Amino acid sequence: xxxxxxxxxxxxxxxxxxxxxxxxxxxxxxxxxQIVRYGLLILFLVIVLxxxxxxxxxxxxxxxxxxxxxxxxxxxEWTTASWVKAWTALGPSFVRTFELAVPVxxxxxxxxxxxxxxxxxxxxxxxxxxxxxxLFGMFIPYQAVMIPLRQxxxxxxxxxxxxxxxxVHCIYGIPICTLIFxxxxxxxxxxxxxxxxxxxxxxxLRTFGWLIxxxxxxxxxxxxxxxxxxxxNDYLFAIFLSNTRNGPITIALNALAGxxxxxxxxxxxGALITSLPTLVVYVVLGRWFIGGLMAGSVKx
Amino acid sequence: MAKRRRVxxxxxxxxxxxxxxxxxxxxxxxxxxxxxxxxxxxxLSLTDRHTAxxxxxxxxxxxxxxxxxxxxxxxxxxxxxxxxxxxxxxxxGALVLxxxxxxxxxxxxxxxxxxxxxxxxxxxxxxxxxxxVWRWLMxxxxxxxxxxxxxxxxxxxxxxxxxxxxxxPNWGMxxxxxxxxxxxxxxxxxxxxxGFRGIPQELREAAVVDGASTYQMYRRVIxxxxxxxxLSAMIIIGHMSMKMFDLIMSVxxxxxxxxxPSVYVWQTLLTSDYAKAAAISVILLLLVxxxxxxYLVHTSRAERRx
Numbered sequence: 001x002x003x004x005x006x007x008x009x010x011x012x013x014x015x016x017x018x019x020x021x022x023x024x025x026x027x028x029x030x031x032x033x034q035i036v037r038y039g040l041l042i043l044f045l046v047i048v049l050x051x052x053x054x055x056x057x058x059x060x061x062x063x064x065x066x067x068x069x070x071x072x073x074x075x076x077e078w079t080t081a082s083w084v085k086a087w088t089a090l091g092p093s094f095v096r097t098f099e100l101a102v103p104v105x106x107x108x109x110x111x112x113x114x115x116x117x118x119x120x121x122x123x124x125x126x127x128x129x130x131x132x133x134x135l136f137g138m139f140i141p142y143q144a145v146m147i148p149l150r151q152x153x154x155x156x157x158x159x160x161x162x163x164x165x166x167x168v169h170c171i172y173g174i175p176i177c178t179l180i181f182x183x184x185x186x187x188x189x190x191x192x193x194x195x196x197x198x199x200x201x202x203x204x205l206r207t208f209g210w211l212i213x214x215x216x217x218x219x220x221x222x223x224x225x226x227x228x229x230x231x232x233n234d235y236l237f238a239i240f241l242s243n244t245r246n247g248p249i250t251i252a253l254n255a256l257a258g259x260x261x262x263x264x265x266x267x268x269x270g271a272l273i274t275s276l277p278t279l280v281v282y283v284v285l286g287r288w289f290i291g292g293l294m295a296g297s298v299k300x
Numbered sequence: 301m302a303k304r305r306r307v308x309x310x311x312x313x314x315x316x317x318x319x320x321x322x323x324x325x326x327x328x329x330x331x332x333x334x335x336x337x338x339x340x341x342x343x344l345s346l347t348d349r350h351t352a353x354x355x356x357x358x359x360x361x362x363x364x365x366x367x368x369x370x371x372x373x374x375x376x377x378x379x380x381x382x383x384x385x386x387x388x389x390x391x392x393g394a395l396v397l398x399x400x401x402x403x404x405x406x407x408x409x410x411x412x413x414x415x416x417x418x419x420x421x422x423x424x425x426x427x428x429x430x431x432x433v434w435r436w437l438m439x440x441x442x443x444x445x446x447x448x449x450x451x452x453x454x455x456x457x458x459x460x461x462x463x464x465x466x467x468x469p470n471w472g473m474x475x476x477x478x479x480x481x482x483x484x485x486x487x488x489x490x491x492x493x494x495g496f497r498g499i500p501q502e503l504r505e506a507a508v509v510d511g512a513s514t515y516q517m518y519r520r521v522i523x524x525x526x527x528x529x530x531l532s533a534m535i536i537i538g539h540m541s542m543k544m545f546d547l548i549m550s551v552x553x554x555x556x557x558x559x560x561p562s563v564y565v566w567q568t569l570l571t572s573d574y575a576k577a578a579a580i581s582v583i584l585l586l587l588v589x590x591x592x593x594x595y596l597v598h599t600s601r602a603e604r605r606x
Contacts, residue, residue: 041404041415044397048418048482051433058436071447072455115326118319128600130327137334139592141543143565144585145337147344147578152337171333174326204318233426235546239566250428250546257432258553264436271429282424286417289424290490 059083059269066264082265083273086256090270093244093252097232098277100162100248104169105228109220111170112177116219117208119178120185121194131182138175146240153241161246168241169231177223184219185212222291229278229289249274338585345578352572363579375556376564376580383560385473386480387541393481394537395530398488405489406496416493420486427483431550434479438465438551472557479547484540488533495529496522535595542587561587 058066059082061075087094119131153164189212197207235250242248244255253274257267282289345363347356367376401419405412422430439447442462446454453461465475499522507517545562552558554567561584568577 037404037409040400041409044401045415045418048422048486051422051430051437051482054436055433071451111326114322118323122316122319124316128604132596132600133335134327134330135596136589136592137330139539139588139596140334140338141562141581141584141588143545143562143577143581144341145333146565147569147574147581148337148340149333171329174330178326204316205322208322229424233428235426235428235549239549250426253428253432254550257435258550267432268436271432274429275425278424278426279421282421283417290420294490294494 055268055272058265059086059272061265063263063265082263082269085263085266086269086273089256089266090249090252090273093247093249094273096162096246097248100165100169101228101231101277103166104173104231105224107166107170108173108177108227109223111174112223113181113213113216113219114208115174115178116181116183117185117212118204119182120189134175134178136175137172138179142172142236150240161242162248164241165231165234165237165248168237169227169234172237173227173230176226180223180226181216181219184216184222188218189215218288218291221285221288225281225285225289229281232278341578341581341585344574345582347575349575350573359575363575364583367576367579367583375559376561378556379559379561379564382473382558383542385471386477386544386560387538389474389477390480390484390541390544391534391537393477394484394488395533397481397485398533399492401485401489402492402496406493416486416489419489422483423487425483427479427546428550430479430483431547434482435551438475438478440464440467466552466558469557473560476548476551476558479551480541480544483547484537488537491529491533491536492526495526499525531595535591539588539591542584542591 054072057072057074060078060080062077062079062081065075065077115134119127149168153160153167158164158167193211194207197211202210232248233250234248235254238247238251239254242251244251253267253270256262256270344356346358346360348359348362349356371377401415405415409415437448439450441447442450442464446462449465450462453459463475464472466472468475503521503525504517507521512520543562544560545566548558548560548563549566554563559567561580565577565580565584568580
C-alpha cells in the first residue's frame, strides 16, 4: 500500500463521506434497474469478502481438516490451536511493530504540520518547484535508495531493526505528511487568523504553536492514521533493513507463511493477527483513513 | 525607473527566518536521503562493483547494456514483460471495478455505507497478509487436486475455468494482478465517488431539462467531468504497479516465473552484485519518473493557475 495524489477538500475526510442529505434521483428508476443494481452490489460484496471468509474459517480448523477436500466448508470442530501457534510465532514482532508504528506516526505528523504550515503561507520564489521536488520523494521506488541507505545506517551506527526503521519511515514520510498538512492549512485556516496573530505581535513560531496547532487536530488524525498504517504494513524497508529477530510483524508473518509446506491454518491466523490493528483503525476511524487515501492524489 | 519598496533584509529575515528554521531540517533530509542517495545509486550503477568487496572502476553504461543484451536467459527482459502484463491487468481491472462500484453507489443506495466500507476494507490490509490467503485461493491444482477458487469453479460446473493461476508461464502475471485488483479497486471507487460528488447537481438537471437520456447524461455530461479523476487514478495505480514488491514476494516468493524488476533488485542484492542491483533500481526509477514527473508538473501548474 503506498501513496497516491491529494484533494484538498477531501483531506480531512469530508468528501467521501456518505452524503447525509439524500439525493433525489434525477430520473426515475425502473424496478428492474434497481434489482440489477442491488444484485451487483451484493455479488461484489460477497466476492470482496471471500478472502476474509477463508482466512477466518481456515484459521479455526484443526490440522487434519486442512486437506484439499472441504476447503470452503466451516470447521467441523472449532479449535484455537492455530491461533496459539501463530501468536507464539508473531507475538514478539507484534509488540515491536507498535514500537515502530506509534513513534513514526507521531514524529512524522509533527514534522509534516510544521512544514505544511510554512509552505501553505510562504510563497517564496520557486516554492512550487521545491514543493514538487518534495512530493517526488513519495513516489520513488525505494529500491533506488536502498543500497546506499543500508550502508549509511550501518555506518552511522543506528541500532538495527526498529530504531533504523523508525528513522527511515520518518524521513520518507515527510512528503506525504507535508502534503496533507499543506492542503489542510491552505483550505481550512483563514488568513484573518494569521493576520490577527500578526497584529498581536506574534511571530511565526508563536502563531504556529498557539493559533495553528490547536486547530490542526483533523490533519493530525489523518497523518497519524496514514503513517501508522504505512509503517505497520510495510514490508519493503523491513526486509532490507531488519530480520525476523528484530523486525516488524510483516517479516515474521512471511517467515511463518512462506515456508515450503506452510501450515495454512497457522498462516491464516497469523495473517489475521497481522491485519487486526490496521483493520481496527479502519473500522473505528474510517472517514479519516479515507482522508489520507485521498491525500495521496495530489490534485484539486 | 519606479522605485520599488524593498523590505529590508533584516525584516524579511525576522519574518521568515523562523519558517526557514522549521522547514530546513526536512529539506536537508530529503535532499540527502532522496536525491543524494539516488545520485549515489546512479554512480554505483556505472561501476563494476559486482561483489561484496569494494571496487569501483568506472565502466560507463556497461551494466545497463548487459541487462538488456547479456542477461542470462534474458532475465531482465523477462521481468519487464512480467511487469507489463501485471500492470495492464491491474490497471484495467482496478479502474473498471472501481468505476463500476462508484457508478452503482454514486446516487445513494440503501446501506451505502456498508457497501463502501466493505469494498474499501482490503486497502487497510497489508499485501503480505493478503498474499497469504491469495496463495491459498489461487491454488494451482486442478481436477482431483483442485483447491481454492478452482474448487469453486468445479462446484459451479465451470470446470473449463480451472487454471494454474500464477504458475502459468505465460499468463501467470495476470493472475498475480487479481489480489492487487482486490486490494485497490475500493480506492479507485473512493476517488471516483469524490469525483462524482464534485459535479454540480445543476449540470445533471440541465441535461434532463434538455431531454437527455440517462446514458446520454453520463456520456456527454458526467464522464467528461471525471477526466481528471481518471487521470489521477491511472497514475496512482500505474506507479504502484511498477513498484509492486510485497505482494509478489508473499504470493509466490522470489521465483523466476513471477519476477519483476523490484524483486530482481532484491534477488541480485542477495548475491552482492551491487552494481547490477543499482542499475535495475535506476531503470525502475526511470519507469516511475516517466509517469509521475509530468503528472506532478501538471498538477503544480494547474494549482498555480487557480
